[in-house]
Amino acid sequence: MPDIQWDSEASLMRVIPIETSGDAHEELIARGALYELxxxxxxxxxxxxxxxxxxxxxxxxxxxxDSDAIRELAARPEYTTAHGAYDTADLNEDPDRQEVQA
Known part of the structure; x- marks a missing residue:
């Protein structure tokens, strides 16, 4: 996959096949930035x-x-690191965190 523009507008859609006509109905599930979805x-x-x-x-x-490609996006290093897969904002207030003194 080429470089991913993670902040791009995106839509998460459910595709529901219509048995009688062979067409499909689409239902909007969510809209937001690609990385959020x-x-x-x-x-x-x-x-x-x-x-x-x-x-x-x-x-x-x-x-x-599709579903498989979305899972591949989630596994990309730039997704897991660039958008805060682990939130460190409150580590300084965490009483269990111990600083190593040299």
Whole structure:
């Protein structure tokens, strides 16, 4: 995959096939930044993830990710490190944290 524009606008959609016509109905699940929706997808149970696609767009591009591709996005190092997979904001106030004195 090329460089990912994580702050791009994106939509998480559920694709529901229509049995009688062979077409599909789409239901909007969430809208936000690409990195936020990847996180929302990963937090869902596997059953909730079925049938979801993630569509992201910029000024001159669009990209669609199926469930497997969204999982691949979540596994990318720039996703897990760039957007705070581990929140360190309150570590200084954590009584269990011990500073090593030299």
């Amino acid at each position: 990847v996180g929302a997808f990963i937090e869902m149970s596997p059953g909730q993830q079925d049938g979801l696609v993630l569509r992201a767009a910029g000024s001159d591009w669009t990209q669609e990710y």
